[in-house]
Amino acid sequence: MQVFGSSGTRGRVTEELTPEFVLRVAAAAGTVWGADRIALGRDTRLTGPMLANAAASGLASVGADVDRLGVVPTPALQAYAAAEGIPAVMVTASHNPAPYNGIKLVGADGVELSIERLEAIESVLLDGSQTHAAWDRTGTDRRIEGARRRYREELLAAVDREAIAGADLTVALDPGHGAGALTSPDFFRELGCSVRTVNAHPDGHFPGRDPEPVAKNLGDLGDLVRATDADVGIAHDGDADRAIFFDEHGEYIEGDATLAALADAALGPGDTTVSAVNVSQRLVDVAQSSGADLELTPIGSTQIMTRIRELQSAGETVPVAGEGNGGVIFPAYRINRDGAYTAARFLSLLVDRPASEVVEPYDGYANVRENVHYADEAERATLVEAAGEWARNADGEVSTIDGYRVDFGDAWVLARPSGTEPVVRVYAEAREASRARELADRLVAVLEAAAGE
Template sequence: MRVFGSSGVRGVVNDDLTPEDATAVAQATGAVWTADGIDRAAVARDTRATGEMLVDAVASGLASVGIDVDRLGVVPTPGLQAYAERESVPGLMVTASHNPPEYNGIKLVGADGVELPRERLEAIETRLLDESVDRVPWGETGDSRRVDGAGRTYVDDLLAAVDREGIADADLTVALDPGHGAGSVTSPDFFRRLGCHVKTIHAQPDGHFPGRDPEPVADNLGDLRRFVRATDADLGVAHDGDADRAIFVDERGEFVEGDAALAALTAAAIDEGDTVVSAVNASQRLVDVAAAAGADLTLTPIGSTYIVSRIRDLQATGESVSVAGEGNGGILFPGFRIARDGAYTAARFCELLARSDGSASDVVARYDDYVNVRRDVEYDEDHQREAMLDAIERAARDSVADLDTTDGYRLDYGDGWVLARPSGTEPVVRIYAEARSADRAEDLADQLYDAVAGVRVD
């Protein structure tokens, strides 16, 4: 079991992550919460086949240390966060987000609806590793109750937070692909109530994800691209497994780069003096948008936990953080909620369409100047990972580029950049590259890919 990577606990179920592991995480979490005087928490899940089993395990773990459990059933992660904020209770989400069907995991949310900061996760991890959890006597164990309607209330909150009238007047046709995940139970209703004409594909909740893999990357969205063209839709929207991300397809059925969408949404939301928060793999598009607006851009290690922590730190000093997020579709608008929310992000994109005289392709055209490449190199053992990182470091130190080691090794060449770092959720080293041409981006990716792929470890 991997304990609290960049986006919570994740692993292959009954291999890296067992029901016993889930119970132990819940008990350690509950022990920290009860020490703070908390006696109630919410638990939700995405649609994964192992979700109900793990919800049972974590609910038992929480109850065993005296926590009452509100069981919300299947809702998107931002739906759990909305419930936690509304009810002032912490939450535990059983999800592996974009990972394949055999994975599952746990995300932890505070009573303010925001992911737990690193220091709280570290306190829980200490309890977990030290096995310093005291179960309560039988008469003090927590109760468990089913809560209906959390998804409907979440949709109501979304509708109140966007320009519903403007979107309805635009008479948009939206092709929606929730990928059989948690967005299947909320996003179709949300976009219909926004006044859109909604066409759906892969919208049946199914934890085996028969239509496509949960990660909404270009290679997995061929069906949606064809569906947009077949239905003459104005916009295609795809979610990951827990619907905290949104990726778009334009009216021609062409994949919209996540970095281009982030840049367009940021440009529409920021003012001079604002701060934008992104990860170290931020696109030059975002750098340019922030500079043009007179806003600051601050970079963090990759992962929503780091971005959320930076937002809270900046807000504590009085800074205005208008937009945050990454080019993978995980975008936050802190004025609404400090949470990645795929449905809300997609509605903000619909607002852009409603205010423009053009199409989705027109909205992102000015941010479409760069080509992105991503490659993953798998490893089996930790010593292989370390050998790969050593090889990357040697290649980085030998290069003539500007080096940033905020998270991994980012080499900036002026006309493009390449970044290599170990994933926080999977046994892979990820390589990202960006340049103004596909050939240059491929060459940059090859530079570090060849260094890693050439490693041979006994």
């Protein structure tokens, strides 16, 4: 796909992503859907109102009425779409920095579109075959109130509220100024938790931290856990479809360890779990010990969700899936990432033991992630070619599911171009931190040398 990457389409606003482009994407989606009503939401980014207006115009131009939900988490928009039986457009750049924005497309079942459906919309977009309505058949829009409240109510009905409330947990929460600031504080209070917050006011400047919930951005959350003697710290990305955790000591928990703990609690013999090619050995070990199969896909929620649907259609049971970036999927709830739901599932593991003990069995691995920026498509191709040459000459097992991954037995390293930013990402994992750092640095040096040439 040229337009839709690993999770929608994104870019720097007024540079790669313009209102005109958003209008065309929305009109193409509306043409393929052919729906009378389409829902529209956005996160807290400063460019959200402008781009939501453009999307609404594109949808109305093909004859669709638009239900405008305003600022909502992506999973709240998905819940609304499923309840109403209508498709939806989400204006968000998820974890990307403030200058970025983007579009996610959601089907009438409340699930992000499959690769096949995205390709159909992309075809209409690129060949300009949008079907515009006659002047007296264009759509209208209306403001929808209460979508965030409806979402919280659905969450409360889907989790073990009584058990969590009985544990009398204190939650330190960092929504990162994103859409989760308008839902997660109330949700965790309604679960019976005491809630302490940081970066909890919606602000598209993201003054407290960047939207991506990675360790380097979450120092304030660790401090808050320690200062308030909280049982757990929870952080979201910009559209709150991901959750990252800190333990009761204010120590960052690797997302791969969280995924492994949640998977261990959900998987049984004969089940299948799905993750991406940058999967941690932690999940590999859990799948093996549970008697479950592990399926790998290219990186990105779209790829994972598409594979889950295929497996379910074939009669397979997929209790849990996702990536180690905090994007966990529980298909029985919905085939989407949902940061608040994931957090509630993790809280249910804290009823009998502290967070540090919950994830302790999945410690013992060190992870490194680096980005190598490129200027244009020619340089991108050069970096990918250099990664491939290095991988083929390395003394390890090579996988090309997405980029180039090399397994060395005691460690692995992966290089693949991002689907949302102009970078080639380098991932490495090993039992020893020095080994993971060595592999990552070695491959980054190869890529940087290729870019310099």
